[in-house]
Amino acid sequence: MSGKEPFTLRWGILATGGIAKKFTTDLLIPPSTRSVTDIQHVLSAAASSTSVSRAQEFLTSVNAPASAKPHGSYAALAADPSVDIIYIATPHSHHYANARLCLEAGKSVLCEKPFTVNAAQAEVLVRIAREKGVFLMEAVWTRFFPIAREIRGFVAGGGLGEVKRVWADLSFWNDVEREFGEKGEHRMVNMDLAGGALLDLGIYSLTWIFQILYHIQPPSSRTAPITASAITKYHLTGCDETTSVLLTFPSTGAQGIATTSIRVSSAATSAPTDPVRIQGTHGDLTVAFPPYRPWQYTLSPAESASRGKLADWDAQTVEREIPGGGMGMFWEADECARCIRDGKLESEVMGWEESLEIMRVMDKVRKDGGVIYSDELESVKYP
Ligand SMILES: NC(=O)c1ccc[n+]([C@@H]2O[C@H](COP(=O)([O-])OP(=O)(O)OC[C@H]3O[C@@H](n4cnc5c(N)ncnc54)[C@H](OP(=O)(O)O)[C@@H]3O)[C@@H](O)[C@H]2O)c1
Incomplete structure (x- = not known):
């Protein structure tokens, strides 16, 4: 920095659960530990839906x-003048x-994934933000993550030749009945909390394909994919347990295969395979677990006896x-601070239209597989 004061973003945390704690812990790590000096974060407030003491x-x-x-309420946090941006970490x-x-x-918002239950709700949020x-x-x-930016840069620069196919999986082996409650009360499987593999985990498989x-x-080639899908439901609650999505992007003809499950694993313990595989005409780039x-x-x-190797790089493994x-959640917080400092309403890295497009894919997959939440959850009615 050239002696300029860093831009300060004042955060409020909405909810007190598992990911709220991880994100906030990361937020409090000094940015200088990741060589960031142009912005800084201040934790101004947190709210619990239940009580001030829990907050x-x-x-x-x-x-x-x-x-x-x-x-002691989310409304009190939303009204707090000492807060610029609120991180939403509810189910x-x-x-x-x-x-x-x-x-x-009038607060800025960083909202946990998935953005909302469906695209219609996300569209309303975007309209209000605007x-x-x-x-x-x-x-x-x-x-x-800098490594994600590096991968996007490498592929965008033609490093893999023409990309024809991307496979991406995020699945966890779970003893579902025991871990998520015999009545299916845990948010992972609870239909009243929009549970299921797709919205919670499959969104990461989709995000790799979309990236x-x-x-x-x-921009002219960023077209909505054509999708086909299969869903196997969880027998106790009817949420999706194992879901596979095939995507074809009409502008390039490239295909994506996004899979997710709460019953089998992306990372088998004795012989793990990389859960993300980006396949181009010059070779493959695979990303290790966790994606x-x-x-x-x-x-x-890629090599063949007749053509040899087209890539100008050799086989290699890169670690960052x-x-x-920290966990690495501070990088998204840094993005929020820079966007707000620069007067931007949306990020170029995770922009509104792309979030909406991914929500639309998940809407269609759920509709085709018969996983529909209650009218109340699917509605845009408010409050
Ligand atoms: N980015 C990631 O890697 C990541 C990882 C895990 C989860 N997530 C996302 O973060 C969100 C929260 O997940 P989590 O694992 O943190 O959940 P969690 O541990 O169950 O926490 C959710 C929090 O939301 C609040 N809440 C408000 N109304 C609730 C209700 N009716 N039922 C349950 N909790 C309610 C509670 O806090 P108060 O009542 O005290 O406010 C609760 O502690 C989900 O959307 C999930 O997809 C993201």
Whole structure:
């Protein structure tokens, strides 16, 4: 920096669960540990839907500064003048109403994935953000990892030749009945909380396919994919347990294969295979597990006896450490700060139209597979 003060973004955290704690812990890591000096983050407040004491317990658990204020309702957080942006970390079922509350109060919003339950809800949020002139982004943290940017850059620069196919999986082996409750109460399988593999995990498979076959394409080639899909439902609740999506991108003819499951694993323990495979005419780039928190990729040139090797690179594995001892969620926070500093309402890395396009794919997959949530959850009615 040339002696200029860093831009300060003041955060409020909406919800006190698992990911809220991880994100906030990352937010409090000094940006200088990742060589960032142009912006900084301040944790101004957190809210629990249940009580001020729960919000305070949350702030204590993350070693928040004493100045951070606990709120006993989300409405109180949305009205807090010491907050610029609110991070929404409630179950998917609540994203629409919670994000809308904050946007209508004039706050910027970083909303956990999936953006909302369906595309219609996300469209309303985008409209309100535009009307209010505030920043809004879906928190797909994976996209902001420097290694993800590096992979996009390599592929966009023609490193793999023409990309013809991308496979991406995010699946976890779970003892579903036992881990997620015999009555299916856990948010992962609970239809009242918009549970199921697709919205929670499959979105990462889709984001890898979209990063390559949509995001890095020239704007005129960014067309909605044609999809076909299969869903196997979880017998206790009817949410999707194992889901596979085939996508064809009409402008290039490239294909995506996105899979997800809460019953089988992306990373078998004794012989793990890379869950993301980007296949071009010059070779493959595969990304190691976990695909949501990328740290390693491998390049494998295509070779044949007749044509030899077309790539100007050799087989290699590249690793990138996450600095600062965090999860890597701070990079999406840094993006929010820079966008707001620069007066942007949306990020170029995770823009509105792309979030909407992915939501539309998930809407169609759920519709075709018969996984529909209650009218209340699918509605754009508010409050
Ligand atoms: N980016 C990632 O890697 C990642 C990882 C995990 C989850 N997520 C996303 O983050 C969201 C939250 O996931 P999580 O694992 O943090 O969930 P969680 O541990 O169950 O926490 C959810 C929090 O939301 C609040 N909440 C408000 N109304 C609720 C309701 N009716 N039922 C349950 N909780 C309610 C609660 O906090 P208060 O009531 O105290 O406010 C609760 O602690 C999901 O949309 C998920 O997809 C993202």
